[in-house]
Amino acid sequence: MELPECPVCLQTYNEESTIPRVLACGHSICESCLVELPQRYSTTIRCPACTQLVKYSAQQGPSSLPKNIDLLRLCLEHPSSSNVSQNSKDHSAKNGDDQHESFPRFWSxxxxxxxxxxxxxxxxxxxxxxxxxxxxxxxxxxxxxxxxxxxxxxxxxxxxxxxxxxxxxxxxxxxxxxxxxxxxxxxxxxxxxxxxxxxxxxxxxxxxxxxxxxxxxxxxxxxxxxxxxxxxxxxxxRHNGSLAEKSGELRSGFVGVAGDSLNRDGFVSFSMIGLSICEALFALHTEGLAAGYVGLSCFCFDELSGIYFSLNEALAKGRKVRLDVMDAISSGTCNIDKQEAICEYVFKHENFISPEGLFELLPKETITLENGFSRYPVGYSADVWSLGCVLLHALFGDGLPRYALEMNEEKKGFDLLANYICWVERVDSLLEDELGSEYLLLRQTLRKCLEIDPGNRPDVADVRKCIWDMLIKPPFDVLGNLEVAIDRNSACCCLILGELCQFPQDPSKPQRECELQDKEGGDSPNFVVDRKEKPGDFVGGLSKEMTEVKDLRGHLDCITGLVVGGGFLFSSSFDKTINVWSSQDFSHFHTFRGHENKVMALVYVDGEEPWCISGDSEGGIFIWGVTSPFGQHPLRKWYEQKDWRFSGIHSMVVSRNLCLYTGSGDRSIKAWSLKDGTLMCTMNGHTSVVSTLAICDDVLYSGSWDGTIRLWNLNDHSPLTVLEEDVPRERKAVLSIAVNRHLLVASHESGCIKVWRNDLFMSSKELHSGAIFAISVQGKFLYTGGWDKKVNIQELTGDEFQLVVNSVGYIPCSSVVTAILCSQGKLFVGFADKSIKVYHWNR
Known part of the structure; x- marks a missing residue:
């Protein structure tokens, strides 16, 4: 037998540390947990079992609440079972509303x-x-x-x-x-x-x-x-120019104005530039990235002439390399011509891509002759080959030998490997002539960077150490042992061979067909996702192919309310009528007539005898029967008592015990018995019109033009707390509220919304450029509409510590939005131009 336990700490009740105390909602919590529960307001606490706000005095403490004698007796009768309680059970109740999302988000x-x-x-x-x-x-x-x-x-x-x-x-x-x-x-x-x-x-x-x-x-x-x-x-x-833009200036600094060979001063300048280039490339390799191609433009200068590696430049130039390779292939008429074009490309326009990287980009059918390049993988060593070319170009500029092409008579074509070896020998001869024996280590290192086998090339750290050792003589080198090498065999992401270096699809191509037409009369384009339907896809749910819009017309004035029930849609209007529409085909079914003034509020009561209840601007409350056949007259009607402050009923809501609550222009909230229409209670506290009402977990929420939201206990109609009471007097009127379990959302005349979670203020955001007249919450999604003729769709995400209001999009409208209801997978929108639009899934 499982013994009763505290829903917070999951401990079995006893007479010592876990004495059960009964809250006003009927649930029991142990004394220890009651003391630890957060208390947002001085006179109330939220029950952890049902989340209802109940009265609780922190000063008197748990002792002011009665003990649950029955639970204690049950636990004391079975003391041996006190340790049998399964504390590992999951007691977290899931919100059914959160699980149902009519339009779920299409990203995780x-x-x-x-x-x-x-x-x-x-x-x-x-x-x-x-x-x-x-x-x-x-x-x-x-x-x-x-x-x-x-x-x-x-x-x-x-x-x-x-x-x-x-x-x-x-x-x-x-x-x-x-x-x-x-x-x-x-x-x-x-x-x-x-x-x-x-x-x-x-x-x-x-x-x-x-x-x-x-x-x-x-x-x-x-x-x-x-x-x-x-x-x-x-x-x-973006920094102050690239190495390609300043290569001529740097070359002049290395060899002097007369263009002599590299001297000591020039070598110092070259060394500083070379060190910075190596360090920038080493930083790239440290993060598991290899460019696969390094050009002069990939290195840029900052304000202090430090050299940085530019990812954007590498992406742009890498794409240019890929295009040049394809152009080289397409320019040849036969395989020999293609290979000649490829060989010419190796140093065309200073595009320094390693041989193995070049052949990795080539389609396999274009490689017909045996070569020594294609068998090597592309990794960090490919950047070392490019680094060697960059340093050689910095030293010699246009004097760097171009790739020579010589026919192989035996193979009747170009021997790529022989041509490459010949070019490397010419480069080595130039290095020997220009650098001599004084810079032998640098000459050998640059020569090794051009090795055919990537395994024989030095690491970037080795190239940097070579330049450092020649710049700072070994006897004075205190940093030489601090070099960190990159494992050349470790996996890396090669930029030029990666997916991002592929060409982004050109959105200007005909298949996009972005037509900038606005059927609603606006200037901006309407968008739709042009892809296959996905189950639960939010955008697909509102796209033209998958969602239909039904335009309901029958009222003669502004729409004031929308409710759904009994297979019908009910709509109220300033034209003093309530129209009834079929929720299946949205055809007009009936019209309730009888009000002599504007109908301001509307509710539906689902019971043994379903009702539609309406309230008008002169305080009239009408109850209509909604069972077939519909009658022409209300079942009952009565009127609020009038005085000089009276301006009619502005809002209505019905509780589970069939009590009707009305928000009035006289600043009060009245509770009515639906059995006989008698006034049960009047709740005062607001200082202006009570514009909106909502009920959740036996708590009544009321919003007013005075800018505050008040919470009331439905058991005894006593006030629980006031939200926004401490906000400065210039606060804007509350026009609509929506409650979804733990969330409370309020819209204001200023165009902003405010969100509370468990009575704790979480977020405020301006959504509209004018007053927000109507809001509706369905699952995680918030729908708002108002003066600026838009229906904004927001997603409420986050946890108990943070709540984020993310904009999903908006539906352009041709008139001011005055009513919104999201229910049963449909979005109902009422407008000031007398129309109603229904957005529903076309299954």
Whole structure:
């Protein structure tokens, strides 16, 4: 037999440490846990079993509550079973509403948590110009950008305003056209990340991690898109020019104005540059990244002439290398011509890619002759080959020998290996002539960088140590033993062979077909996801192909309320009527007429005899029967007592015990018995119109134009607490509230919402540019509508310590939104122009 235990500590009740005390809601909690439970307000506590707010005095403590004698007697009768309680059982009750999400998000929580902080706000980056001749190329040019404001970054990254940036496209945004839903900026980027290959996201994560950890790699600030050209960009810092732009100036500094051979002063200058290049490349290798291709433009200078490795430049130039290889292949008419073009490419335009890297990029059918390159893997040593070429170019500039091509008569073609060996010998001869015996170690090291076998090449650390030892003579070298080598056999991510170096799909191609037409009359495009339907896909659920919109017209004035029940949709209006619509085909079924004034509030009561209850602007309360056949007259009606302050009923809600609560213009909340229409109680406290009411867990929530939200105990109608009471007097009116178990959401006249979790304020966010008249919560999603003619869709995520309001998108509307209801997998929206729209899944 399982003995009763405390729902908090899971300990069996006893007469000493775990005495059960009965709360007003009927649940029992042990004394020790009652003392430890957080108390948000001085006179109330939230029951951990049912989450209901109940009265509790912290000053009097648990002793003010009665003991549960029956539980104690049961435990004392079975003392031997006191240790049998299974404390390991899961007592956490799951919220059924949270499990039901009519429109679930289409990316995982893990994906959002990993990438949300890397998404830069749309308004902080401005594209300046594109390089001439590169506009719109599929490979994606390296764009110039500028931070125009850092106010939206919330301290995530340290960036100066008007700082120059480099933007490298890493993916294409999914194509969107014609839709009822306009995705938010953040949602479009998250869709793009979700649809990227896992290996692409892993490579991107490596880039961002490397930029954060290594100060020799240009800072990566995050991901950004202007949503116009359809690309997602990696945003990095842009420094003062690259090694390619200053190569001529550096060459003059090494050999002097007269162009003599390398002297001691020139060697010192060359050594400082070489050390910085090696350190930047070593930083890349430390993070498990290999470029596979290193050009002069991959290294840039900062304000103090320090050299950094630019990930964006490496991406852009790597894509250019891939295109040049394809051009070289396509330029030949036969295999011999193709191999000649490939050989010419090796040093064309200073594109320093290792032989094994070059042959890794080639289609296998183009390699017809035996060669000594294709059998080697591409790894860290490929960067060493490129590093050697970069240092050689820094020393000799245009004097560096070009690749010579000689026909092999025996093979009737080009002997690639023989030509390469010949070129290396010419380079070695140049090194001997220019450097002589004084720089023998440097000459030997550079020569080894060009070895055919990557295993015979030195590491980047070895190249740096060679330059360091020649710059600082060994007797004075105190840092030589601090070198750290990279395991050349360890796995690495090769940038030029990776997925990110592939060409992003050009979003301007015809299949995207972004038509900038707005059927609602706006100027911005409507978006839809052009992909196959996915079960539970939120965007798919609101797209044109998978969601239908039914336009219901029958009222003659503004819509004021929407409720669903009994297979019907009920709508109220300023035209003094309540229309009844079929929830199956949304055809008009009936009209209740009888009010002599504007109908302001509407509720549905699901019981043995279902009712629809309406309240009007003169205090009239009408109860309508909703069983077929529908009658023409109300079952009962009565009126609130009027006085000079009275301005009618503004809100209504019904409790489980069939008690009707009305919020009035006289600042009061009245409780009515639905059995006979008698007034049971009047609750006073608000100082202005009670505009909205909601009930959850036997607690009544009331919002008012006075800017406060009050909580009332439904058992005795006593006040529990007041939210926003301490806010300055310029607070804006509360127009609507929604309660979903632990969450309370309130909308304000100012266009912002405020969210509480378990009575603790969590978040505030401005969603609309005007008053928010209606809100609805379904699962994790919040739907809001108001003056700016939009239905905004937000997702509420987080835990008990933090709550985040994420924008999913918005539905453009042609009129002011006055009522919203999300129920049964459908979204019902009422407008000031007398219409109702129903967004429902087209199954």
């Amino acid at each position: 929580d893990e994906l959002y948590a990993a990438w949300k902080d890397w998404i830069l706000p749309h308004d902080v980056v401005s594209i300046e110009s594109e390089p001439p001749g590169l506009e719109g190329l599929a490979l994606g040019p390296l764009l110039r950008g500028r931070f125009i404001s850092s106010s939206s970054l919330n301290g995530r990254v340290c960036i100066k305003e008007n700082q120059s940036l480099s933007l490298a496209p890493i993916a294409s945004l999914p194509p969107f056209n014609h839709s009822k839903l306009r995705l938010s900026y953040e949602s479009q980027i998250m869709i793009c990340l979700e649809e990227m290959k896992e290996v692409q996201r892993q490579e991107l994560a490596l880039f961002l991690k490397a930029s954060m950890k290594q100060n020799r790699i240009c800072d990566a600030y995050g991901l950004w898109s202007d949503l116009v050209d359809g690309h997602l960009y990696l945003v990095c810092a």
